[in-house]
Amino acid sequence: MIWGALKNRIAMGPASSVADLGSYIAAGLEAITSKEWLGAYKKMRKQEKAYMNLVLPPQTTPAPSVQELQDLSTADATDTQNAVSIETLEGYHIYL
Structure with a gap:
């Protein structure tokens, strides 16, 4: 203007x-x-x-539990015991 x-x-x-x-x-x-x-x-x-x-307000994202964070941090590609399933991860929505 x-x-x-x-x-x-x-x-x-x-x-x-x-x-x-x-x-x-x-x-x-x-x-x-x-x-x-x-x-x-x-x-x-x-x-x-x-x-x-x-603009729609952002949806809240549930905070992962301590155990979920530990599982993610200790899991490697060959470790299936501590691996988090894709179904578990699909519950989280990350907005940037």
């Missing part, structure tokens, strides 16, 4: 050189009023709230 306001100001009097463009950008940013900044902020907050309402 602020970027659009800046572009509109520059478009009304296009720069003839890169040096002019730099000064136009600086002047354009200085010309943006606190009312415009506040309006952009309020609009952004409204959009953020709408987005957050669309």
Whole structure:
């Protein structure tokens, strides 16, 4: 929104050189009023709230027991006695 306001100001009097463009950008940013900044902020907050309402809250993941953690840490590829079955692991959902 602020970027659009800046572009509109520059478009009304296009720069003839890169040096002019730099000064136009600086002047354009200085010309943006606190009312415009506040309006952009309020609009952004409204959009953020709408987005957050669309996102589902994460499901809770059950904490593994001490025994399950020990089984996982001591099991190797050939060890079937301490191996955790795939059915046990499917109960856990990991969200990144």
